[in-house]
Amino acid sequence: MDSSLYIRQARLHGQEGLSDIAVRNGRIASIEPARPEPPPGNLSVIDAAGRLADRGFVNIHTHLDKANLLYRMTPELFGGTLEENREFLKRLKRAYRKEEVKERARTVIEEMITNGVTAIRTQVDVDPTARLAALEALLELKQEMASRITLQLSAFPQEGVLKAGARELMEEAMRLGADVVGGLPLVESSWDDRRRHIDILFEIARRFDRDIEAQVDESNNPQEFILPYLAEKALAEGMQGRASATHCIALSAVDDAVAARTIEAVAAAEMNVIITPSCNLITRFGLPEGVASRPNNSITRVKELLAAGARVAMGTDNIRDIFYPLGNGSMLREMHVLATTTRMTTNDEIDRLFEMASASGAAVMRLESGIEAGKPADLVVFDAATRRDALCGPGVISHVIRNGRETTRSYILTKEGDDTQCR
Numbered sequence: 148m149d150s151s152l153y154i155r156q157a158r159l160h161g162q163e164g165l166s167d168i169a170v171r172n173g174r175i176a177s178i179e180p181a182r183p184e185p186p187p188g189n190l191s192v193i194d195a196a197g198r199l200a201d202r203g204f205v206n207i208h209t210h211l212d213k214a215n216l217l218y219r220m221t222p223e224l225f226g227g228t229l230e231e232n233r234e235f236l237k238r239l240k241r242a243y244r245k246e247e248v249k250e251r252a253r254t255v256i257e258e259m260i261t262n263g264v265t266a267i268r269t270q271v272d273v274d275p276t277a278r279l280a281a282l283e284a285l286l287e288l289k290q291e292m293a294s295r296i297t298l299q300l301s302a303f304p305q306e307g308v309l310k311a312g313a314r315e316l317m318e319e320a321m322r323l324g325a326d327v328v329g330g331l332p333l334v335e336s337s338w339d340d341r342r343r344h345i346d347i348l349f350e351i352a353r354r355f356d357r358d359i360e361a362q363v364d365e366s367n368n369p370q371e372f373i374l375p376y377l378a379e380k381a382l383a384e385g386m387q388g389r390a391s392a393t394h395c396i397a398l399s400a401v402d403d404a405v406a407a408r409t410i411e412a413v414a415a416a417e418m419n420v421i422i423t424p425s426c427n428l429i430t431r432f433g434l435p436e437g438v439a440s441r442p443n444n445s446i447t448r449v450k451e452l453l454a455a456g457a458r459v460a461m462g463t464d465n466i467r468d469i470f471y472p473l474g475n476g477s478m479l480r481e482m483h484v485l486a487t488t489t490r491m492t493t494n495d496e497i498d499r500l501f502e503m504a505s506a507s508g509a510a511v512m513r514l515e516s517g518i519e520a521g522k523p524a525d526l527v528v529f530d531a532a533t534r535r536d537a538l539c540g541p542g543v544i545s546h547v548i549r550n551g552r553e554t555t556r557s558y559i560l561t562k563e564g565d566d567t568q569c570r
């Protein structure tokens with residue numbers, strides 16, 4: 148079915164003057180210098196009026212099955228350490244029902260769409276407590292919302308893969324249609340078991356021909372540093388370009404020589420590094436013995452990874468749940484946190500932030516993307532003329548277009564009785 152859309156007078160990043168973007172059948176058909184008048188014909192027209200049109204955001208790491216669990220928590224459930232929170236979560240997960248999980252996830256997806264997100268990779272707990280309930284819910288939702296959002300599901304073994312039955316559940320998740328093998332080596336009890344956890348992720352990935360995304364090194368404790376093993380394993384298995392490591396915070400805590408060697412290995416294994424700025428900073432953890440510091444946290448060595456040619460992509464991580472009681476699905480907000488904490492504030496660095504929040508995530512998900520003729524029309528029109536203004540402003544996204552169709556737009560009432568005017 149033809150779904151023609153015409154975006155007029157749009158500003159494109161890095162280009163002089165304004166452009167008109169013609170969209171047909173879900174793809175950008177042409178980009179031409181802006182005409183003074185709208186084109187003839189029966190087209191759906193968006194008047195960008197000089198505002199910036201840019202790629203849609205890709206939220207590469209979140210947990211939709213846990214989203215909004217905050218509202219099911221009583222104060223005593225809000226624990227202090229990461230380990231305690233994981234235990235509390237089990238109590239909530241035992242009550243999971245398919246429709247309830249879908250409802251929470253759907254609400255947050257809609258919120259992300261409003262925030263300009265056109266594709267999401269979500270982790271979904273697959274473990275002896277949740278079993279496959281959350282995955283089945285999200286698989287249904289993926290189909291139901293296919294016209295509005297691109298959704299990828301990563302089966303996430305929140306309780307490890309060594310427990311009895313845990314690996315079998317992960318394999319069943321792959322058969323049911325999970326897109327990615329998730330991992331969390333930290334939950335295993337010894338270093339040998341954590342390495343074995345990673346080995347098993349590769350075995351499952353090979354068997355089902357899937358990419359891997361493992362959450363590693365969630366705190367700035369140099370003693371919790373398994374990233375080098377993941378990189379080594381990806382190289383040894385010949386799985387270059389197929390493994391992602393999320394968080395990698397300890398990389399900021401080890402000494403510079405160790406970090407440099409590890410970054411080299413990460414780049415050689417063509418791994419993706421995924422960061423979730425707000426959650427990275429807040430993650431609470433018990434103080435390991437012998438580490439005399441306050442329970443602060445940090446963000447991985449983003450600039451050094453980028454300089455080494457590693458792909459770095461960005462996600463929001465948890466939204467209003469036991470691990471992160473805030474969040475609204477805004478990638479602009481995450482970019483702001485990252486810009487501030489890493490001091491990435493020059494124009495070039497702001498471009499890198501936008502890349503991490505869109506193009507890099509799309510590459511991790513293996514999606515086509517770009518503002519050019521022939522590419523899928525997944526784009527947003529900001530209520531701003533430049534990327535810096537979009538980042539500094541109130542975060543309003545005027546139009547969100549996914550697969551050539553407008554999925555949401557922001558309105559303000561200009562005056563009573565007047566038609567709403569798009570801002």
Ligand SMILES: [Zn+2]
Nearest residue numbers: 208362464465
């Ligand atoms: Zn996460």
